[in-house]
Amino acid sequence: MAAYPDLSDRQERILAFIREFTGEYGYPPSIRQIGSDVGISSTSVVSYNLNILQRKGYLTRTREVSRGVRLVEEESTSEQSLIPMMGYIAAGDPLPIADGDFAQGEGEQVAVPKELVGDAEGVYALQVRGTSMIDALIADGDLVILRHQQQAQNGDMVAAWLVEEKAMTLKHLYWERNRTLVCLQPANPTLEPIFVHPSKLEIQGRVIGVIRQL
Amino acid sequence: MAAYPDLSDRQERILAFIREFTGEYGYPPSIRQIGSDVGISSTSVVSYNLNILQRKGYLTRTREVSRGVRLVEEESTSEQSLIPMMGYIAAGDPLPIADGDFAQGEGEQVAVPKELVGDAEGVYALQVRGTSMIDALIADGDLVILRHQQQAQNGDMVAAWLVEEKAMTLKHLYWERNRTLVCLQPANPTLEPIFVHPSKLEIQGRVIGVIRQL
DNA sequence: AGTATAGCTGAACAAATGTTCTATGTCAAG
DNA sequence: CTTGACATAGAACATTTGTTCAGCTATACT
Incomplete structure (x- = not known):
């Protein structure tokens, strides 16, 4: 798999899931959908990990917006x-x-x-x-x-x-x-x-x- | 502008807005955001027009999913x-x-x-x-x-x-x-x-x- | 006129979804 | 052992957001 030395397994899976999901459906997954796929029961934990991913520069979040997640790799190169x-x-x-x-x-x-x-x-x-x-x-x-x-x-x-x-x-x-x-x-x-x-x-x-x- | 003989001005603007918005933010707009941009005060009317656009094959909707709108042109070619x-x-x-x-x-x-x-x-x-x-x-x-x-x-x-x-x-x-x-x-x-x-x-x-x- | 029909408004509603807070467990440093 | 940072769970909460419905206004058709 991808080598992200600064990320936990969960965070890598979250990243991968967002990528897949967005590719398949055209809109990003909700927090609960992420949790359900990665195997996290609590929405707060997903949010917690998303914030870490944001801090480390892997994605962008828009507060209080449903499905307000965007992969940074998309922003830059997917144009x-x-x-x-x-x-x-x-x-x-x-x-x-x-x-x-x-x-x-x-x-x-x-x-x-x-x-x-x-x-x-x-x-x-x-x-x-x-x-x-x-x-x-x-x-x-x-x-x-x-x-x-x-x-x-x-x-x-x-x-x-x-x-x-x-x-x-x-x-x-x-x-x-x-x-x-x-x-x-x-x-x-x-x-x-x-x-x-x-x-x-x-x-x-x-x-x-x-x-x-x- | 684009020539969509089978669409009203509003519907064309909705289409254009979804395209812009998704391109800019990485996730589709909500019904209310569409309405606010296109100048529709009622969420039901936006939904109404979205359904028409779906029926005519310009986009796909996922029921009861926030921002569950996807342009068909994206599905096919933008990958x-x-x-x-x-x-x-x-x-x-x-x-x-x-x-x-x-x-x-x-x-x-x-x-x-x-x-x-x-x-x-x-x-x-x-x-x-x-x-x-x-x-x-x-x-x-x-x-x-x-x-x-x-x-x-x-x-x-x-x-x-x-x-x-x-x-x-x-x-x-x-x-x-x-x-x-x-x-x-x-x-x-x-x-x-x-x-x-x-x-x-x-x-x-x-x-x-x-x-x-x- | 009478009556459909499309397009629209506004409001109420319900479901989906992000946020917050408290509590628990782990693990390494002091 | 204690402390504290980190990761997690669960539940209550507040917003966002899609849905539904009664009613309004044209225009076209009978």
Whole structure:
């Protein structure tokens, strides 16, 4: 089991139970529920141990609030964002319409680490179909996290629509010759870049992250 | 705002408030807290609307349990696991020692979508240094999620130490010639596989996911 | 008009839940 | 042995909090 040198067995069990319970039900357990699981008959003893756990920094309590217990580990690291899954991306198809409404609507959502997205405004996820993005180090099945935007800065990895080729591509973008030429550089440096005129390119968004499940 | 065609303004606000509150405090709001925020004077009306939201599938209630409200979106997608960040991985170095104790101890942790890891037992994360894994579609700075194990099945992407080359590598593993030869296949099919004898290979773990932040 | 029905109010109620207090047992230090 | 810190039990208590119900106000339907 976990090694908490400064905690008693009971306190470890309490911690573990709160973690499980909260995960399962979405709200924290009451003092009596904790006691019943850990095997403590008296509510005061549970409260007593919770206070110790709070003092030692493992959790936070809110006085006189039912189920007012929160694990500290959750406070710090559990931050994540829910972003909408907008569908698929493949070389031949344009991006699914990413219209203005990104609020937590219907449809599927994915949870991603908050550090990955920062502000979740205009962020969405697409699943890659096919190996056409392999030169961007993106495999079949990968989840790409995009922020909807038309502009891009030098070096940004962008999702772009190549008008003439009628193809969607993910590449690093660089402006050349005073913005009259665009260089699309594969992430894999052994591959050759593409040069196109800005008018033949429609930037659909910026890639801010990739998640691959194997 | 969010578009919930089948919900009243109040119901949308209730939903939003529960989301905010739970995010901020770690436990759901009480009926009276909801009412006070949304501007409902009567607890029965809050309960009334909560029941509607439940019937329409936006949340779950547990009868007679204080703060027994849970958003359905959380149930399905918000689950995540905390896994320890064990350091770096580079072509030249062996893996940091992954000893037995994986419980949520000290050190840094990363939050990853639960679907990515499944059971978090023996799972840890390493950050990639350098471009040596590029043939596994893994870039400099990527976070690889590993499950500690010595064995591997055909097709698994494994983290393996090449004894003779003194190098760490991430590749798909295939057994050949009745397990007397190992084929290490790069994820990028345009690259050539490597063949080594099993004794020259130490499997350190299986790659179960990759997270890239751009 | 008559009458459902949805949405709401306010108050009373009961159950769930945190707090407090007294008492008991243990164990190590003085 | 005594003392005191610590951990626990049990019970009484006070709050918080969910539930129920009678009644009110619109709007829509017959």
